[in-house]
Amino acid sequence: MPLIQVTMLKGRTIEQKRKLAARITDAMVEDAKAAKEAVVITFIEITREDYASAGVLLADKK
Amino acid sequence: MPLIQVTMLKGRTIEQKRKLAARITDAMVEDAKAAKEAVVITFIEITREDYASAGVLLADKK
Amino acid sequence: MPLIQVTMLKGRTIEQKRKLAARITDAMVEDAKAAKEAVVITFIEITREDYASAGVLLADKK
Amino acid sequence: MPLIQVTMLKGRTIEQKRKLAARITDAMVEDAKAAKEAVVITFIEITREDYASAGVLLADKK
Amino acid sequence: MPLIQVTMLKGRTIEQKRKLAARITDAMVEDAKAAKEAVVITFIEITREDYASAGVLLADKK
Amino acid sequence: MPLIQVTMLKGRTIEQKRKLAARITDAMVEDAKAAKEAVVITFIEITREDYASAGVLLADKK
Numbered sequence: 001m002p003l004i005q006v007t008m009l010k011g012r013t014i015e016q017k018r019k020l021a022a023r024i025t026d027a028m029v030e031d032a033k034a035a036k037e038a039v040v041i042t043f044i045e046i047t048r049e050d051y052a053s054a055g056v057l058l059a060d061k062k
Numbered sequence: 063m064p065l066i067q068v069t070m071l072k073g074r075t076i077e078q079k080r081k082l083a084a085r086i087t088d089a090m091v092e093d094a095k096a097a098k099e100a101v102v103i104t105f106i107e108i109t110r111e112d113y114a115s116a117g118v119l120l121a122d123k124k
Numbered sequence: 125m126p127l128i129q130v131t132m133l134k135g136r137t138i139e140q141k142r143k144l145a146a147r148i149t150d151a152m153v154e155d156a157k158a159a160k161e162a163v164v165i166t167f168i169e170i171t172r173e174d175y176a177s178a179g180v181l182l183a184d185k186k
Numbered sequence: 187m188p189l190i191q192v193t194m195l196k197g198r199t200i201e202q203k204r205k206l207a208a209r210i211t212d213a214m215v216e217d218a219k220a221a222k223e224a225v226v227i228t229f230i231e232i233t234r235e236d237y238a239s240a241g242v243l244l245a246d247k248k
Numbered sequence: 249m250p251l252i253q254v255t256m257l258k259g260r261t262i263e264q265k266r267k268l269a270a271r272i273t274d275a276m277v278e279d280a281k282a283a284k285e286a287v288v289i290t291f292i293e294i295t296r297e298d299y300a301s302a303g304v305l306l307a308d309k310k
Numbered sequence: 311m312p313l314i315q316v317t318m319l320k321g322r323t324i325e326q327k328r329k330l331a332a333r334i335t336d337a338m339v340e341d342a343k344a345a346k347e348a349v350v351i352t353f354i355e356i357t358r359e360d361y362a363s364a365g366v367l368l369a370d371k372k
Contacts, residue, residue, distance in 0.1 A: 001288070001317070001318060001319060001361050001363070001368070002316055002317060002318035002319075003251060003288065003290065003316070003317040003318075004314060004315070004316050004317075004334075005193075005314070005315045005317075006312055006313075006314050006338075007067075007104055007311075007312060007313040007314075007315075008311060008312035008313075008338075008342065008344070009311060009312075012342055014235050014243070014245065016341055016342050016343075017235060017236070017238075017243060018243055018246065019337070019341040020337055020338070020341050020342055021238035021241055021242065021243055022241045022242075023333070023334075023337035023341065024314075024333075024334055024337055025238070025240065025241030026241065027329070027330055027333035027334055027337070028316075028318075028330070031326055031329040031330050031333065032318065032322055032326050032330055033326075034318070036240050036241060037239070037240045038240075038363075039239065039240060039241065040237075040238070040239050040249070040251065040288060041237070041238040041239075042193055042232055042236060042237050042238075042251065043232070043235075043236040043237075044106070044230070044232070044236070045236070046104055046105070046106070049076050049079060049105075050079070050104060050105040050106070050107070051102075051103070051104050051105075051311050052079075052083035052087070052102070052103040052104075053099070053101065053102050053103075053311070053348075054087065054098050054099045054100075054101060055083055055084045055087030055088065055098060055101065056083065056084075057076070057079060057080055057083055058311070059076065060080065063131075063132060063133060063175055063177070063182070063350070064130055064131060064132035064133075065130075065131040065132075065313060065350065065352065066128060066129070066130050066131075066148075067128070067129045067131075068126055068127075068128050068152075069125070069126060069127040069128075069129075069191075069228055070125060070126035070127075070152075070156065070158070071125060071126075074156055078155055078156050078157075081151070081155040082151055082152070082155050082156055085147070085148075085151040085155065086128075086147075086148055086151055089143070089144055089147035089148055089151070090130075090132075090144070093140055093143040093144050093147065094132065094136055094140050094144055095140075096132070100177075102311070102313065102350060104313065106230070108228055108229070108230070111200050111203060111229075112203070112228060112229040112230070112231070113125050113226075113227070113228050113229075114203075114207035114211070114226070114227040114228075115125070115162075115223070115225065115226050115227075116211065116222050116223045116225060117207055117208045117211030117212065117222060117225065118207065118208075119200070119203060119204055119207055120125070121200065122204065125226070127189060127226065127228065129255075131315075131352055138297050138305070138307065141297060141298070141300075141305060142305055142308065145300035145303055145304065145305055146303045146304075149300070149302065149303030150303065160302050160303060161301070161302045163301065163302060163303065164187070164189065164226060164299075164300070164301050165299070165300040165301075166189065166255055166294055166298060166299050166300075167294070167297075167298040167299075168292070168294070168298070168354070169298070170352055170353070170354070173324050173327060173353075174327070174352060174353040174354070174355070175350075175351070175352050175353075176327075176331035176335070176350070176351040176352075177347070177349065177350050177351075178335065178346050178347045178348075178349060179331055179332045179335030179336065179346060179349065180331065180332075181324070181327060181328055181331055183324065184328065187255070187256060187257060187299055187301070187306070188254055188255060188256035188257075189254075189255040189256075190252060190253070190254050190255075190272075191252070191253045191255075192250055192251075192252050192276075193249070193250060193251040193252075193253075194249060194250035194251075194276075194280065194282070195249060195250075198280055202279055202280050202281075205275070205279040206275055206276070206279050206280055209271070209272075209275035209279065210252075210271075210272055210275055213267070213268055213271035213272055213275070214254075214256075214268070217264055217267040217268050217271065218256065218260055218264050218268055219264075220256070224301075237249050239249070239286075244249070253317075262359050262367070262369065265359060265360070265362075265367060266367055266370065269362035269365055269366065269367055270365045270366075273362070273364065273365030274365065284364050284365060285363070285364045286364075287363065287364060287365065288361075288362070288363050289361070289362040289363075290317055290356060290360060290361050290362075291356070291359075291360040291361075292354070292356070292360070293360070
């Protein structure tokens with residue numbers, strides 16, 4: 001705790017995930033006073049066909 | 063906002079997702095007075111091995 | 125299955141939720157060929173302080 | 187209802203998922219007095235690159 | 249890891265949650281070979297107005 | 311997109327959430343190349359009775 005679930009488009013590199021994990025954890029520790037060992041982050045990757053905003057799939061946006 | 067996460071079995075076509083995204087968004091706008099641009103939908107697809115009801119995997123149901 | 129989780133601002137009436145549940149379920153049945161009895165919907169209500177877009181809390185937007 | 191979402195590392199066999207589904211459902215029925223038919227479980231499998239604790243990806247831990 | 253999110257109706261006692269946490273964790277350790285210290289469980293409690301199946305709110309079922 | 315769901319103990323101030331929202335969004339923009347307007351964050355707050363690790367409720371830990 002805290003648990004952070006990040007849902008994002010497939011395609012980020014492991015290096016990008018590494019940086020995200022470090023920075024989001026730092027934010028939770030410094031701003032929310034969470035214990036560092038207790039911060040858990042998961043990345044859920046989805047495709048452009050599995051995300052829609054304003055009623056339109058991302059795959060259908062130009 | 064609102065955010066709608068749909069967890070369903072793999073296998074729907076992009077055309078089915080397109081229709082779902084449009085209809086769910088319309089419902090949120092018309093019935094819940096959400097701003098259309100703010101409605102976000104994600105589809106999480108899982109297999110019959112990753113879903114259980116009444117204690118039994120879908121993969122094990124006849 | 126399918127499972128639909130709707131995260132939205134607190135304040136909708138039960139009548140609005142009733143309509144959303146009916147319409148989203150109809151969409152899943154008609155467009156995704158889900159079995160009606162298997163469609164499960166949950167509403168998670170949050171406050172304007174617990175939602176941010178573009179880095180700004182909704183509570184802080186004018 | 188209840189809905190149980192299990193996020194875990196990829197790699198469990200169908201037999202392991204079968205046992206987990208049965209045992210978690212039994213716990214919900216016996217300890218939380220849930221109706222058996224209403225217990226729904228989903229497994230979301232992720233890779234070691236998509237999970238971090240204490241700011242470090244599991245893929246980076248020795 | 250694993251992370252287990254349990255969405256259920258409000259009203260369970262702390263003693264029920266205590267037993268659920270223990271049993272679900274045991275299942276993850278014994279059947280999925282998870283490390284005990286790494287099993288995290290969260291309970292999200294919702295009302296009968298915030299849950300629907302087959303298109304009908306639980307609050308509307310007799 | 312991306313969508314970030316933060317589940318944490320109740321008790322953070324609005325100022326803490328404000329900072330978290332800003333920093334997590336910056337991380338998504340700078341490290342994951344997300345469009346700033348598309349980053350959505352939700353905070354789900356739970357009690358010590360609704361969180362367990364290693365099979366024990368946080369409320370039961372000394």
